[in-house]
Amino acid sequence: LSSSSSSPRMDPQTKFMEFPHVSAPIRDLMLGLVSSVETHLGSSLLPCSLPPDVQYYQNPNGNAEGTVFVRSAIPSSPVDFILGSWINCKLPSGGALNIASLSTYLKPSTNAPNFLIEVIQSTPTSLVLILDMPPRKDLVLYPEYLKTFYEDTELDRHRQLLEKLPEVTPYSSPSLYIRALISPTAILVRIEAEAGEITRIDEIIRDNLSPIANEMIEVWLSLCASVDKEVGEAEMAYLEKRDLITKTKTIEIDLGTNIPRLFGQEIADRVLGVLRGVFNV
């Protein structure tokens, strides 16, 4: 059975879907979003075909593990692929860093925005949340795109609602590129409860954040992922170029920084190599 380690038969969703290290409300939130996407897109999504040692990887010390989950869509779908991942890294302090994310990417045959959620938790009473439909066109040059996807959908009310909670404050990504990439209605917040108030964070995720994320994925599925916008040749070339730069920079800034730091260069090369293939960069 020596071949089993190189090509074992395993359920591709198993490891990613477990979310074994995060709290129940975060797990429920992430699984709910994946389930909405999979239900809506149905058979247009192909099974995850990543190598098993990319779907699940650990560092040599055994104090960090990660998963990647990718389902590409069939050629006729406006969806390119969906990408889920989580990372857990035990900290010397006894705590742990947990990052969970789900992003969806559309093909250049449509110009609609992508979807992104990322939850970064390094203490039990605080987390950073990124929730957005990142635009795929320059909103300054294309005000009607801003109107269609951000004004008419009233996406900003979610951000306003969440920022009313005393535990929620605006968060600035240290990367200027990420700040440029997100939409004007992006939710980028730090949620911080008082020391010891662990259940308060759970409450906010369950009662305040999850309804917003669920509503936003429904907007994305109904407005962005379903309809082909009949993009012309020039616009398709523009979208291809902009998507390529976006994906290259996203890998470089996000996973391309975290994975080498937490897992070492060898594992990083393997995982990031496969991801660059998925991203086609």
Add this chain to the structure above:
Amino acid sequence: LSSSSSSPRMDPQTKFMEFPHVSAPIRDLMLGLVSSVETHLGSSLLPCSLPPDVQYYQNPNGNAEGTVFVRSAIPSSPVDFILGSWINCKLPSGGALNIASLSTYLKPSTNAPNFLIEVIQSTPTSLVLILDMPPRKDLVLYPEYLKTFYEDTELDRHRQLLEKLPEVTPYSSPSLYIRALISPTAILVRIEAEAGEITRIDEIIRDNLSPIANEMIEVWLSLCASVDKEVGEAEMAYLEKRDLITKTKTIEIDLGTNIPRLFGQEIADRVLGVLRGVFNV
């Protein structure tokens, strides 16, 4: 002397430069910025040639007045024009709304960012500040532009410094377009002192804000306003198109909303008509 009201000889800078309704630190800040720009650009700036009833206007009730100050640059300058304005409107409560702004616009012969400061004060103990070098290219599509003008200049440290003050909180423009227009290092903040602490606002403007604004205008003057970047034909067409949309939307959202509301449609038509000419939109 009946002709004097239609074409009087007056110092074009007089009214705008007076800033009669704002506190001394705001006046000093604005005059200091105008002075830096005028000194640096020197004789490449033409005198303000706006009609006198646009340079200074009042509403029929006499409870609101405003000024506009524009100096265009000579054809060989990379600068298109600089635009200053202030508005004062007495409120029924006994207070007043004061808006003071200075913006600078470059020609499509260079791709460098513009400069913008706007101070909006509706109570003696609070104000909203916008201070930025708004980009003239899509930062997502042109990451090297982001690097040159925003990362290498370390503009973000100003925002970080200011936001450390307990009186300073991030501010979201109600306009999604304005949010899309500004750079990732834009300072968009509300400064709010406790009731009665009027001198605290003055202190923050003098000690914290003015040094930042002065440093930023120096960056703009040395990095953006001085060098022609030798832009090619395709890029120039791109800049022309993007600048046109930016200017049209800026008038529509900012002055195009405030002036009719505060001064009535007749005065608004006169002032905005002249401004559309300056903006070439």
